[in-house]
Amino acid sequence: MATNYETHEYDVLVIGAGGAGLRAAIEASAAGVKVGLICKSLLGKAHTVMAEGGMAAAMGNVDDRDSWKVHFADTMRGGQYVNNWRMAELHAKEAPARVHELEAWGAVFDRTKEGKISQRNFGGHRYPRLAHVGDRTGLELIRTLQDHGIHQGITVHMEYTVVSLLKESGRVVGAFGYDRERARFRVFKAKAVVVCTGGLGRAYAVTSNSWEGTGDGVSLAYHAGAELLDMEFIQFHPTGMIWPPSVKGILVTESVRGEGGVLRNKDGKRFMYDDIPDNYKSQTSTDPEEGWRYTQNDKEAKRPPELLTRDHVARCIMREVKAGRGSPHGGVFLDISWIKEKIPNHAEHIKKKIPSMYHQFMQLANLDITKEPMEIGPTTHYAMGGIRVDGDTQATNVPGLFAAGECAAGLHGANRLGGNSLSDLLVFGKRAGEYAAKFAKENSLVAPSEAEIEAAYREAVEPFERPAGAQNEGPYQVQYDLQNMMQANVGIVRLQNEMELALDVIGKLKARAAKVSVQGHREYNPGWHTAIDLKHLLTVAEAITMASLDRKESRGGHFREDFPEKHPDGGKYNNVISKSTDGSMKLRREAIPAMREDLKQVIEEMK
Amino acid sequence: MNKTVTFRIWRGNSQGGEFVNYTTEITEGLVVLDVVHKIQATQANDIACRWNCKAGKCGSCSAEVNGVPKLMCMTRMDTLNTDKVITVEPMRAFPLIRDLVTDVSWNFRVKTKIKKFKPRPADAPDGTWRMQQEDVDRVQEFRKCIECFLCQDVCHVLRDHHKHDEFIGPRFLAYTAALEMHPLDTEDRLPELKQAQGIGLCNIGKCCTNVCPEHIAITDNAIIPLKERVVDEFYDPLAWIWKKIRPKG
Numbered sequence: 001m002a003t004n005y006e007t008h009e010y011d012v013l014v015i016g017a018g019g020a021g022l023r024a025a026i027e028a029s030a031a032g033v034k035v036g037l038i039c040k041s042l043l044g045k046a047h048t049v050m051a052e053g054g055m056a057a058a059m060g061n062v063d064d065r066d067s068w069k070v071h072f073a074d075t076m077r078g079g080q081y082v083n084n085w086r087m088a089e090l091h092a093k094e095a096p097a098r099v100h101e102l103e104a105w106g107a108v109f110d111r112t113k114e115g116k117i118s119q120r121n122f123g124g125h126r127y128p129r130l131a132h133v134g135d136r137t138g139l140e141l142i143r144t145l146q147d148h149g150i151h152q153g154i155t156v157h158m159e160y161t162v163v164s165l166l167k168e169s170g171r172v173v174g175a176f177g178y179d180r181e182r183a184r185f186r187v188f189k190a191k192a193v194v195v196c197t198g199g200l201g202r203a204y205a206v207t208s209n210s211w212e213g214t215g216d217g218v219s220l221a222y223h224a225g226a227e228l229l230d231m232e233f234i235q236f237h238p239t240g241m242i243w244p245p246s247v248k249g250i251l252v253t254e255s256v257r258g259e260g261g262v263l264r265n266k267d268g269k270r271f272m273y274d275d276i277p278d279n280y281k282s283q284t285s286t287d288p289e290e291g292w293r294y295t296q297n298d299k300e301a302k303r304p305p306e307l308l309t310r311d312h313v314a315r316c317i318m319r320e321v322k323a324g325r326g327s328p329h330g331g332v333f334l335d336i337s338w339i340k341e342k343i344p345n346h347a348e349h350i351k352k353k354i355p356s357m358y359h360q361f362m363q364l365a366n367l368d369i370t371k372e373p374m375e376i377g378p379t380t381h382y383a384m385g386g387i388r389v390d391g392d393t394q395a396t397n398v399p400g401l402f403a404a405g406e407c408a409a410g411l412h413g414a415n416r417l418g419g420n421s422l423s424d425l426l427v428f429g430k431r432a433g434e435y436a437a438k439f440a441k442e443n444s445l446v447a448p449s450e451a452e453i454e455a456a457y458r459e460a461v462e463p464f465e466r467p468a469g470a471q472n473e474g475p476y477q478v479q480y481d482l483q484n485m486m487q488a489n490v491g492i493v494r495l496q497n498e499m500e501l502a503l504d505v506i507g508k509l510k511a512r513a514a515k516v517s518v519q520g521h522r523e524y525n526p527g528w529h530t531a532i533d534l535k536h537l538l539t540v541a542e543a544i545t546m547a548s549l550d551r552k553e554s555r556g557g558h559f560r561e562d563f564p565e566k567h568p569d570g571g572k573y574n575n576v577i578s579k580s581t582d583g584s585m586k587l588r589r590e591a592i593p594a595m596r597e598d599l600k601q602v603i604e605e606m607k
Numbered sequence: 608m609n610k611t612v613t614f615r616i617w618r619g620n621s622q623g624g625e626f627v628n629y630t631t632e633i634t635e636g637l638v639v640l641d642v643v644h645k646i647q648a649t650q651a652n653d654i655a656c657r658w659n660c661k662a663g664k665c666g667s668c669s670a671e672v673n674g675v676p677k678l679m680c681m682t683r684m685d686t687l688n689t690d691k692v693i694t695v696e697p698m699r700a701f702p703l704i705r706d707l708v709t710d711v712s713w714n715f716r717v718k719t720k721i722k723k724f725k726p727r728p729a730d731a732p733d734g735t736w737r738m739q740q741e742d743v744d745r746v747q748e749f750r751k752c753i754e755c756f757l758c759q760d761v762c763h764v765l766r767d768h769h770k771h772d773e774f775i776g777p778r779f780l781a782y783t784a785a786l787e788m789h790p791l792d793t794e795d796r797l798p799e800l801k802q803a804q805g806i807g808l809c810n811i812g813k814c815c816t817n818v819c820p821e822h823i824a825i826t827d828n829a830i831i832p833l834k835e836r837v838v839d840e841f842y843d844p845l846a847w848i849w850k851k852i853r854p855k856g
């Protein structure tokens with residue numbers, strides 16, 4: 001062995017400490033097993049803090065017509081019916097209990113007049129359904145889980161990076177990584193591993209994701225033999241900041257529209273009225289006055305078209321920009337200040353309802369949203385696709401490996417509804433923790449072989465051993481080139497020849513990534529971390545491109561300019577990606593299992 | 608539009624270090640963190656700095672900019688005098704790991720010693736509670752905390768007197784206040800506050816409040832009411848117990 005390493009042993013090892021990872025760790029430790037939790041950053045900093053709007057749960061506190069059935073039907077409609085219907089069912093049924101449990105752990109949600117947890121309107125949800133805390137719900141969720149979790153006997157490893165999963169006889173038996181602070185290598189032996197690493201937005205140039213969102217878990221699982229599902233479905237959130245350049249991509253919460261914000265082009269026109277999809281016509285208002293009443297919780301009113309699903313709103317914005325009707329910096333206008341016509345003390349009202357948006361624009365763009373419209377445009381936000389899991393247990397096809405949260409796939413189908421992510425983290429984080437603990441109790445610890453560990457070690461240190469120079473560049477340029485290429489060729493509007501080019505470029509970038517060199521010490525060296533993340537970014541970029549090329553239709557987050565319509569067969573299959581024995585990536589289509597009769601009926605009833 | 612600026616950045620580790628000057632061009636609308644990243648990408652790949660959200664929401668990028676504790680991602684360049692050299696250094700109240708990154712693990716250890724939330728039995732048969740918005744407003748103020756630890760950095764009890772073993776600092780006084788003022792909570796954390804957690808060491812100078820990026824009124828709304836409760840309990844324990852068990856909201 002070329003290096004010394006420290007060894008840690010757990011029953012369940014959870015990789016990733018956002019909402020899903022924390023919830024999984026809490027559940028596993030509550031089941032009485034020994035749990036280790038790896039965070040890429042400090043505890044409580046994960047991307048979950050950025051979730052603003054709320055968590056969807058059909059509690060019916062604001063509108064008692066809501067029920068799990070409506071939530072289920074909304075989720076399936078939003079996902080264009082390629083969702084894993086079992087996950088959509090479990091999610092709709094279990095979300096209320098997960099929210100109540102957070103309250104029992106100290107979360108302080110906004111209240112209704114009766115003193116219950118308040119719920120707000122959001123795109124694609126028929127009734128007010130999102131439990132929230134102003135516009136910082138994600139922070140409340142992660143802090144509540146963190147503050148509860150630290151008393152549960154979980155061992156937390158902060159600022160650790162996992163380089164690869166370790167396998168033995170076809171089973172995942174641990175992970176290899178290092179701590180960033182001292183750069184000591186670590187071998188984690190575990191009976192079960194749960195991957196909860198979140199998103200992959202960093203494969204694109206414009207994204208709401210932090211530096212952590214490099215698709216680590218998806219890539220780690222893929223290289224360990226797990227199947228990936230629906231990688232073509234990426235959500236481009238319609239409203240990201242676009243000006244000034246340094247903030248490009250940062251999210252502007254959908255609650256701005258939920259509270260009455262409207263979208264306008266440069267001519268001041270509310271262009272969302274121009275294109276309302278057929279399957280939403282019955283629920284969407286064509287009268288601005290009625291739309292406003294909807295945002296003010298008038299139960300009789302229908303929603304304004306600004307609150308249609310994210311995929312649709314993002315494409316309408318792109319259409320305006322392409323037609324030359326965009327804002328000065330290449331987006332459109334989002335205006336909440338107009339509500340001064342409706343509400344006497346509108347500035348105070350806005351600051352109370354969406355305080356962090358007020359501060360975000362004030363501090364970063366020097367713009368007062370109570371007085372002026374914001375300039376916004378689409379930003380890469382969320383991966384609907386990811387690791388393929390069993391709906392009940394969150395187990396992957398590799399024994400001992402589980403996944404939950406954004407890095408897992410299935411619940412959201414082709415498009416995720418806002419608010420369904422935080423509830424996803426809780427519902428399936430809990431399930432992953434529960435079943436990983438069960439697996440750990442039924443299986444014994446297996447030591448990974450020294451050869452596996454040695455191979456992982458070699459991969460990690462190689463960037464230091466290549467001399468800097470003409471043929472060995474640093475990691476940043478390769479990363480930028482990948483991000484710009486994906487943005488241009490596999491972004492919000494996709495075309496066959498552009499994506500073929502993308503696959504070709506990814507091949508070349510892989511060759512460059514295999515030669516990057518890193519300088520300096522290993523301790524807390526961001527250049528090194530970037531070099532290691534490159535492999536993950538390239539893996540997910542290739543999977544996204546391959547799946548997008550194969551799906552010759554437009555559906556949800558996947559829009560093909562050359563195939564702009566839905567294909568009747570498109571709703572019948574999922575794309576499954578896996579690693580072949582020769583190391584290349586392969587794709588196959590798999591039929592979606594027939595939906596249970598009772599669920600079919602629910603969908604019919606809710607049409 | 609483009610302008611040249613010089614950043615004086617602390618480079619070093621627990622063994623020692625020095626300021627190093629980096630000169631770079633900036634464009635409109637940048638924040639301090641952008642400039643550090645630019646230097647990292649082009650001149651010094653290995654500068655260590657923490658960040659995640661770049662939107663003032665995660666509290667990772669704390670540092671001292673021209674001597675003032677700040678979030679680097681929320682400090683716009685046009686709020687600084689770019690004609691002069693701009694100094695960026697790590698928080699000084701915590702041990703240095705490398706460059707701009709400090710060892711803040713003490714904060715995480717402190718938190719585990721504060722007694723966890725303990726709710727009263729549910730109000731409704733379905734296991735849920737009832738609370739009015741006005742009863743949770745104050746607690747929500749404290750729960751806005753992003754754990755940037757800038758208040759800990761500026762507090763003289765920690766920064767100058769290094770009483771990390773006797774004092775939990777403003778962040779955790781606010782955290783304790785959030786628990787104590789939570790309408791559902793039934794735990795009593797006042798004995799520890801007075802002793803092991805050292806609330807008496809705070810002289811309510813408000814430095815912490817002044818640096819808080821979330822504008823939490825740490826001293827007025829958290830520390831002073833807690834100090835009053837501690838005094839109340841000390842002199843009149845029955846009055847305190849009565850307050851605690853009286854149904855709230």
Ligand code: SF4
Pocket residue numbers: 761762763764776777808809810811812813814815816826830
């Ligand atoms: S008011 Fe108290 S806690 Fe705040 S900085 Fe001053 S001494 Fe520290």
Ligand code: SF4
Pocket residue numbers: 666751752753754755756757758759777778781818819820821822823825
């Ligand atoms: S109270 Fe304010 S300054 Fe202190 S850690 Fe929290 S957000 Fe930061």
Ligand code: FES
Pocket residue numbers: 657658659660661662663664665666667668669678679680681
């Ligand atoms: S990077 Fe999150 S607060 Fe600055």
